[in-house]
Amino acid sequence: MDLETYLADLRARQERVRPADTPREVAYPLGEVVLPAHVEHWARTDPRRPAIVFGDDTLTYADLDDAHRRLAGWMHRHGVGAGDRVAVYLGNSPQFVVAFLAILRLGAVHVPVNPMFQPAELAYEINDSTPRVIVTSTALSATVDRARDRIGDVPLLLVDGPEWGEALAVEPYDGRADDLDALAALNYTGGTTGLPKGCQHTQRHMVYTAASAAGAAGYEPGAGYVSLCYLPIFWIAGEDLGILLPIVLGGTVVLMPRWDATAVLESIERHGVKVVVGTVENYLELLDHPQMPERDLSSLSDPQAVSFIRKLTPEVRARWAEAVPGSVLRESSYGMTETHTIDCVPYGFAADDHDLRAEPVFCGVPVPGTDIAVVSFETAEPLPIGEVGEIIVRSPSVTTGYWNNPEATAAQLRDGWIHTGDNGRFDEEGCLHYLGRAKEMIKVKGMSVFPAEIEMMLAQHPAVDSAAVVPTDDPDTGQRPVAFVTVREPVDAATLTTWARENMAGYKVPVVSVIDAFPMTATGKIRKNELAEAAREAVAVR
Known part of the structure; x- marks a missing residue:
């Protein structure tokens, strides 16, 4: 199937399930003009x-x-x-x-x-x-x-x-x-391996990102849009939430220098905050905060989570819904620095926890104006629905290239598509599922094992706080998944291994290592490359 025929089929599937309260086309509140x-x-x-509201100061x-x-x-x-x-x-x-x-x-x-x-x-x-x-x-x-x-x-x-x-x-x-098309920003990648690369972005990328993200989440322009941002705004996701969306919509950002649960609760109530993006751990801390029952958080219509370490589960969502009636906690979006981070959102798929119970990781449908395809890593040919391949993205916010790095640009940016290096697949409804970085995929006796899948399954164990899965070589199977786990109550590796054998296919069962904490990047991601040596040792000991 050629790419355009494939995309036409995907778009038709996606239109049948796209939330009714979101537009099919990008709507720019003021037209396509600079920030x-x-x-x-x-x-x-x-x-x-x-x-901008910053503590007691307002601009x-x-x-x-x-x-x-x-x-x-x-x-x-x-x-x-x-x-x-x-x-x-x-x-x-x-x-x-x-x-x-x-x-x-x-x-x-x-x-x-x-x-x-x-x-x-x-x-x-x-x-x-x-x-x-x-x-x-x-x-x-x-x-x-x-x-x-x-x-x-x-x-x-x-x-x-x-x-x-x-x-x-x-x-x-x-x-x-x-x-709008002049170079306007160099946003350096913050990945877990390799030297950072400067992603070249324009103001057209910025304005499109804000307008398409607002449409995909049902935001209206004007004074009613209020976001609270403690994500670092040097980071492109923080830029989107803390600068671009408020300015394009003419709303307000309650900007905080860092995470502070007490200040967050006070600010949501005081300023009528509508949108917050934080880690699952942040929301759990709010739920356990002694002031939580006293605060009026009814304005918070779109709380969004990012599952860097702890995963958003139906149980966490249910706790939040009980504490803040009418507020649905959801995953934020799929994206990367190269695309300005908001390419595909699961907004509108929370009924019956459809988004959280689907095979990991459910990303929803692309924002208006963006195309996503899943293609063969080898041939770049589009793959049938359900098959796993490389996620590629084409949109008005894809980087024009990497600063001073033509080799990397040629490798990842081809014919207007950014080749993400991520594994993914589409389901029958045309919704994207993310399965991890290609270099993280594990081959056990020729079978493909995706770290994200094992991580989400381990998160279902009541004692597991978070999990990170990495591959290592194994003389018997070629490779073996190794799961590094932090726990919320005492449990040993043998118990978790037994549980894994009872709950997943044999070739997916990982070698388990219980640790105190993960090595982290400055933007809150697990440095999986630093776990590689420990993974080799864990397999050797086994």
């Missing part, structure tokens, strides 16, 4: 509407419009122009958002840098992106100083220093770069 133009519009039509749209224009004026005076990179090495703060918008206003390139980076990591991204200036804080400037021998004399703008006040006193920059 600073959105800020200008909301500042003109409702200047007192809160754009209205009028404040945000004025501040980013003035910072753009300062940057322009200091030689920043179209195409120049500007690194933003900050934690969550209004200053981050102001810098982001100022950079885009000039047609320069936003380079968000992880504020947890140490000198070697910082030096790599600074040397790769070669920014004209680094926007940072006094505390983080100490790390910059320790990297000076590697990055040279890149000037700093300290957001908590006197120069910030001076920058915001400059005459506003009234020009505006309006090319």
